[in-house]
Amino acid sequence: MIIKLSPNPTEATIDRVSQWFSQQGVEARQVNLSGQTLFVTSSKWKGDPSELKTLEGVESIVNPGTEYQLCTRKFQEQNTVIDLGDGVVFGRGNTVMMAGPCAVESEDQVMRTAEFLRSKFDIKVFRAGAFKPRTSPYSFQGLADEGLKILDKVRDRFGMKIITEVKDTTHLDAVADVADIIQIGTKAMYNFSLLNFCGQMDKPIVLKRGFMTTIKEFLQGADFILSNGNSKVILCERGIRTFEPQTRFCLDVCAAALVKELSHLPIVLDPSHAMGIAAQVPLVAQSAAALGIDGLLVETHPDPANAKSDKEQALSFEQFSEMVSVLDKICTAVGRTLVA
Ligand code: PEP
Ligand code: MN
Secondary structure (H helix, E strand, O other), X not given: OEEEEOOOOOHHHHHHHHHHHHHXXXXXXXXXXXXXXXXXXXXXXXOOOHHHHOOOOEEEEEOOOOOOOXXXXXXXXXXXXXXXXXXXEEOOOEEEEEEEOOEOOOHHHHHHHHXXXXXXXXXXXXXXXXXXXXXXXXXXXXXXXXXXXXXXXXXXXXXXXXXXXXXXXXXXXXHHHHOOEEEEOOOHHHOHHHHHHXXXXXXXXXXXXXXXXXXXXXXXXXXXXXXXXXXXXXXXXXXXXXXXXXXXXXXXXXHHHHHHHHEOOOEEEOHHHHHOOHHHHHHHHHHHHHOOOOEEEEEEOOOHHHOOOOHHHOEOHHHHHHHHHHHHHHHHHOOOEEEO
């Protein structure tokens, strides 16, 4: 249950509402989100809020009826719009292409990729990880701080925005210094301290769905960030694990379609990690674009065969180019503009 207070509530109003809850023995969390002061209780609280409505300073009460609450359209009907400038807008009818290699491997590899994306397609958001959450401790873990410095140079040289991932709280500040968008990966999605800290950042957060996460848990993850005050959450469907071993994961377009209705947050899709096989990534990207989504995350590399991570799914520049020309038409057909 979400209790909205009137704008700019006094301390006395906040205390009154807070005391009402303590008298009932109910835990209610104060949330400051997008200039609104709210109290949110667990959805399990089935008490009668009618007396609350009579308290001075209480504007309205919303009961989304689900355990995820702040991300729902019942709380906020209209789309959350996240505008990073330079035409990079999530949630307003565009499909923003975010592209680059899986990992920062070297300055040369990153600069070649950024040069290609910016000069050929005017792509505005560059993706690459400096802190890589690998499944094996023996494989390339990323260049860490050195990698972040290289990403900073991409922004300086090409004027691109940077999306890069954070694995845990130890390097969150370092990542936030460089990133325009902070990415929380599929495995880090269950790191609730990380979600809380990202909720205290004034930066857009791409929250990737865990590959074994239900839609409900995914949206609850978003609520962790929102309830800490950060309204700039972008959801990312990147494939879930099924019984099928021949594709890396399975892009859950059903979840994406449903989430568009359930949540006001922008949603982007990652066909690269879902498919895991470069030759088929463009087809999956096409089906994702046809859904009418806010963005795509796609991996491309100047020399896929020698990529240090996720080489099987990295598109060559040729494959990437062919994909973009088709995506452009699909986005137009579904009433969107591809921001690339
Ligand atoms: C990535 O974007 O390179 C990545 C590791 O993504 P995910 O967390 O979805 O596996
Ligand atoms: Mn990757």
